[in-house]
Amino acid sequence: MKQIGHFIGGKEVAGKSGGRKGDVFNPATGEKSGEVALASKAELNDAVEVAKQAFTGWSNTPPLARARVLFKYKDLIEKHHDDLARAITVEHGKTFDDAKGEVVRGLEVIEFACGIPHLLKGDFTENVSGGIDSYSMRQALGVVAGITPFNFPAMVPMWMYTMAIATGNTFILKPSEKDPTTALMLADLFIKAGGPPGVLNVVQGDKEAVDAILTHPDIAAVSFVGSTPVGRYIYHTGTAHDKRVQALCGAKNHMVIMPDADIDQAADALIGAGYGAAGERCMAVSVAVAVGDVGDKLIEKLAPRVASLKVGPGLDPQSEMGPLISGQHRDKVMGYVDTGVKEGAKLVVDGRGLRLQGYENGYYMGGCLFDNVTTDMTIYKEEIFGPVLSVVRAPNFDSAIKMVNEHQFGNGTAIFTRDGDAARAYASSVKIGMVGVNVPIPVPMAFHSFGGWKSSAFGDMGMFGMEGVRFFTKLKTVTARWPTGIRSGAEFVFKAR
Numbered sequence: 001m002k003q004i005g006h007f008i009g010g011k012e013v014a015g016k017s018g019g020r021k022g023d024v025f026n027p028a029t030g031e032k033s034g035e036v037a038l039a040s041k042a043e044l045n046d047a048v049e050v051a052k053q054a055f056t057g058w059s060n061t062p063p064l065a066r067a068r069v070l071f072k073y074k075d076l077i078e079k080h081h082d083d084l085a086r087a088i089t090v091e092h093g094k095t096f097d098d099a100k101g102e103v104v105r106g107l108e109v110i111e112f113a114c115g116i117p118h119l120l121k122g123d124f125t126e127n128v129s130g131g132i133d134s135y136s137m138r139q140a141l142g143v144v145a146g147i148t149p150f151n152f153p154a155m156v157p158m159w160m161y162t163m164a165i166a167t168g169n170t171f172i173l174k175p176s177e178k179d180p181t182t183a184l185m186l187a188d189l190f191i192k193a194g195g196p197p198g199v200l201n202v203v204q205g206d207k208e209a210v211d212a213i214l215t216h217p218d219i220a221a222v223s224f225v226g227s228t229p230v231g232r233y234i235y236h237t238g239t240a241h242d243k244r245v246q247a248l249c250g251a252k253n254h255m256v257i258m259p260d261a262d263i264d265q266a267a268d269a270l271i272g273a274g275y276g277a278a279g280e281r282c283m284a285v286s287v288a289v290a291v292g293d294v295g296d297k298l299i300e301k302l303a304p305r306v307a308s309l310k311v312g313p314g315l316d317p318q319s320e321m322g323p324l325i326s327g328q329h330r331d332k333v334m335g336y337v338d339t340g341v342k343e344g345a346k347l348v349v350d351g352r353g354l355r356l357q358g359y360e361n362g363y364y365m366g367g368c369l370f371d372n373v374t375t376d377m378t379i380y381k382e383e384i385f386g387p388v389l390s391v392v393r394a395p396n397f398d399s400a401i402k403m404v405n406e407h408q409f410g411n412g413t414a415i416f417t418r419d420g421d422a423a424r425a426y427a428s429s430v431k432i433g434m435v436g437v438n439v440p441i442p443v444p445m446a447f448h449s450f451g452g453w454k455s456s457a458f459g460d461m462g463m464f465g466m467e468g469v470r471f472f473t474k475l476k477t478v479t480a481r482w483p484t485g486i487r488s489g490a491e492f493v494f495k496a497r
Helices: 041-059 063-079 081-092 096-113 155-166 181-192 207-215 228-240 263-279 294-307 327-342 397-406 420-429 465-471
Strands: 002-004 006-008 011-013 021-026 031-037 124-129 132-140 143-147 170-174 200-202 219-225 244-248 253-257 285-291 346-349 368-371 388-394 412-416 434-437 473-481
Touching: 002 181, 006 041, 006 181, 011 181, 021 081, 041 132, 041 143, 041 170, 041 200, 041 207, 063 081, 063 096, 063 155, 063 181, 081 096, 081 181, 096 155, 143 155, 143 207, 155 170, 155 181, 155 219, 155 465, 170 207, 181 200, 207 219, 207 228, 219 228, 228 244, 253 263, 253 397, 263 285, 263 294, 263 388, 263 412, 285 294, 285 397, 294 346, 294 368, 294 388, 327 346, 327 388, 388 397, 397 420, 412 420, 420 434, 465 473
Parallel strands: 002 031, 143 170, 143 219, 170 200, 219 244, 253 285, 253 412, 285 388, 368 388, 412 434
Antiparallel strands: 006 011, 006 200, 021 031, 124 132, 132 473, 346 368
């Protein structure tokens, strides 16, 4: 049985003897594959001390030298791309190709961060007053931490720690205890790239480790991705302990399909965005808003595609959709489907009865498709985080945008249309953080920034891009004058010029 520990001070560290452990499973088979150490407060304290010791040297390392480590790190991740993807698939369940894509989206942030010498440049103004110059700089915060979800065990951590260490901080990553191995592999590659010990650390754990992070006086900032209830707790607890916190949370992403849209293109987009990674994405499309008379045509295209989804183990190249992360989560998703039926939605495709020969103990379910969903139904209001797509009918554009804007979540949305005026009006007036026009999953590239609105995010800065630079640094402004030997005596008046 594989024993999974922490990564502290540049090496893997076993959990404390007799300490708590959690079980790790292969979702494709339902078999227990390992045990992960669950850190105590004392173990978290040890990691913070190591990170504190590493901070002085790393923060004083020239940005160009830090960038050179990141260039080597990028190269090593590319060389171990398949190994990382395989580890993701074995513990998360997503298809191998999807896992490889996840690694690429993480690499994009590393590529962006390799330009950190330019990104950290400040401003300079000569002669703000007679003989006085003013300039600004951004400096690292200190020890910072990231708390990441199970659904992207490589990408989301890379979004966080890459920007943190590039800007001169040292980092403690608390990955999901459901798929903890990838984080250790990434940390080990950082050391092999020349990263100093203690700059990137991994502390495995559950709520006890999270609470220790949120209350530790020497952790300056916390970045989080996960559900809204947990994100709200992390934001309020962390800020109450004087930390800078960004918490990216739940979603109910709508895709609006206008009557003039290419229905085949829209259906293809919905299949990939709704059922990819078994719907376990914060940017998954879970609501299709059919405007005008497009609903029947959309259902006609979707139903056979959903029913014929190839569900199987993630390492099977024929699989289009893998298992869910756990049996408990699969049962929760199926419970939502039960509730949708009870509340009157039409279940066009029912994936609850799926059983795979040879994988009877895996955490599988087929794709589910609902029609005639209304805004008062549970399956519309709550995040399901599974392979369930709801089609809602809207009579016109105005009612569709009103529906999207009134929902509690505001992470991502998309509109499919050939009408540039409708697309522009939608992008301008929708109250959502990320908008796609004929793009179903509008996750920005690394040189922009990721973040939602409303109950999808807490904190005023997004992730990666220049938002990431700002989140992991603090601004300092210097006003300087160099005496010439001519001036003498006290000055009691602030001189404007």
